[in-house]
Amino acid sequence: xxxxxxxxxxxxxxxxxxxxxxxxxxxxxxxxxxxxxxxxxxxxxxxxxxxxxxxxxxxxxxxxxxxxxxxxxxxxxxxxxxxxxxxxxxxxxxxxxxxxxxxxxxxxxxxxxxxxxxxxxxxxxxxxxxxxxxxxxxx
Amino acid sequence: xxxxxxxxxxxxxxxxxxxxxxxxxxxxxxxxxxxxxxxxxxxxxxxxxxxxxxxxxxxxxxxxxxxxxxxxxxxxxxxxxxxxxxxxxxxxxxxxxxxxxxxxxxxxxxxxxxxxxxxxxxxxxxxxxxxxxxxxxxxxxxxxxxxxxxxxxxxxxxxxxxxxxxxxxxxxxxxxxxxxxxxxxxxxxxxxxxxxxxxxxx
Numbered sequence: 578x579x580x581x582x583x584x585x586x587x588x589x590x591x592x593x594x595x596x597x598x599x600x601x602x603x604x605x606x607x608x609x610x611x612x613x614x615x616x617x618x619x620x621x622x623x624x625x626x627x628x629x630x631x632x633x634x635x636x637x638x639x640x641x642x643x644x645x646x647x648x649x650x651x652x653x654x655x656x657x658x659x660x661x662x663x664x665x666x667x668x669x670x671x672x673x674x675x676x677x678x679x680x681x682x683x684x685x686x687x688x689x690x691x692x693x694x695x696x697x698x699x700x701x702x703x704x705x706x707x708x709x710x711x712x713x714x715x716x
Numbered sequence: 717x718x719x720x721x722x723x724x725x726x727x728x729x730x731x732x733x734x735x736x737x738x739x740x741x742x743x744x745x746x747x748x749x750x751x752x753x754x755x756x757x758x759x760x761x762x763x764x765x766x767x768x769x770x771x772x773x774x775x776x777x778x779x780x781x782x783x784x785x786x787x788x789x790x791x792x793x794x795x796x797x798x799x800x801x802x803x804x805x806x807x808x809x810x811x812x813x814x815x816x817x818x819x820x821x822x823x824x825x826x827x828x829x830x831x832x833x834x835x836x837x838x839x840x841x842x843x844x845x846x847x848x849x850x851x852x853x854x855x856x857x858x859x860x861x862x863x864x865x866x867x868x869x870x871x872x873x874x875x876x877x878x879x880x881x882x883x884x885x886x887x888x889x890x891x892x893x894x895x896x897x898x899x900x901x902x903x904x905x906x907x908x909x910x911x912x913x914x915x916x917x918x
Contacts (some may be wrong), residue, residue: 632898635884640791640903643800647790661867665902668798 581606582692587616587629587641592655596628599681600688616641620648625692628684631656642671651691655679787905795903801866801875803851803901807908811878814907815849818876829854837865843872851877851900852886856893863896875900878907 586596586609593609600607608624610616613636616629620641627645629638631654639662642652652671656662659675666673672687785792785804795802806814812830819828825844829835831853838846848854854862866875877900886892 635882635901636904637898637902639800640901643791643794643798643903647788647794661899665798665800669794669800 582626583608583622583624584626584628584688585610585616585619585624587611587613587627587633587638588655589630592630596684599684605688613641617644620644620650623648624650626650626688627652629654631662639665639669639671642666643669646670653684653687653691785905785907787903791903791905796874799872799874800902801900802877803904804876804878805882805904805906806878806880807906809907809909811850811880814878815847818847835861837861838873840865840868841870844874846873846875848875848877848900851879852881852883852892854892856891859893859896863893863899866896866899877901 581603582605584596584600584605584607586593586607588596588609589611590609593611597607597609608619610619613633616627616633620627627641627650629641629652631638633641638654638656642654645652646669653674654662654666654671655674655676657676663673663675672691674683674687787795787802794800804814815828815830819826825838825842826847827836827838827844828847828849830849835854835858838844883892883897883901887894887897
């Protein structure tokens with residue numbers, strides 16, 4: 578029997594409850610927290626995936642996605658439709674999901690794709706994307 | 717919490733490192749080496765967030781920089797590569813000091829704004845860095861202009877904002893635009909003056 582895949586969800590309680598319902602307990606062990614500080618602490622346990630809201634009070638969920646990327650953990654950021662945030666998410670190798678398209682089927686599919694055990698190519702694709710984003714001579 | 721400090725390299729040290737045979741120094745010559753925050757030293761907390769050596773250290777005879785940043789080396793590097801906007805909260809440091817330190821280290825075209833000045837925004841296609849000192853003092857009209865410019869920007873401009881206090885009370889009071897706050901605050905870090913002498917490794 579395969580061990581449970583660990584997912585950290587950083588969000589308001591309502592969204593956290595939705596994700597707890599959508600992600601099957603027999604496959605995923607979901608830990609929900611509501612603050613950036615608590616999420617940082619959870620990252621130390623090296624979860625398989627981080628799902629975060631964009632607006633985290635004083636912090637931006639994209640910062641958490643950046644932290645996760647530094648540790649090789651894939652991240653999903655959930656926010657309102659916004660081309661700039663979506664572009665920033667892509668630049669740092671995270672997935673941006675709008676609140677309009679958020680749903681059970683979409684999150685299940687994304688989760689299966691992003692967790693390396695189920696899709697080993699996902700992380701290498703993201704690394705390539707970060708490098709391609711930087712224009713020549715900008716560094 | 718005990719901390720010890722490594723200083724990030726500056727342009728001169730980078731050039732020197734490019735000629736070294738030391739493999740750990742060779743990595744500094746990579747095109748992704750970040751020489752941007754050379755005045756903000758590496759902080760290694762004793763809670764397991766230690767990182768690989770990067771640049772000089774006290775035992776090398778370097779003078780430690782006077783500030784510490786809560787951002788890790790990799791956060792800074794990745795934010796710089798991906799051109800993510802930074803919000804720096806200067807807790808006990810004059811924001812002008814931080815701006816001057818950043819300006820002296822920046823190796824790209826920069827535009828700066830300080831309170832009392834007219835906010836002059838670069839062309840939307842321009843690459844480089846926009847440094848904003850004490851962002852809490854930015855007038856609402858300029859905040860709207862800045863927000864519009866950020867949305868229209870197609871170049872590789874990274875905005876680094878400095879504030880001496882949390883902006884959330886200003887947002888609640890209607891004095892600062894929430895939409896602009898999250899645009900400027902993609903990555904947030906605190907900058908503080910070094911409070912204790914760094915430990916020197918035996």
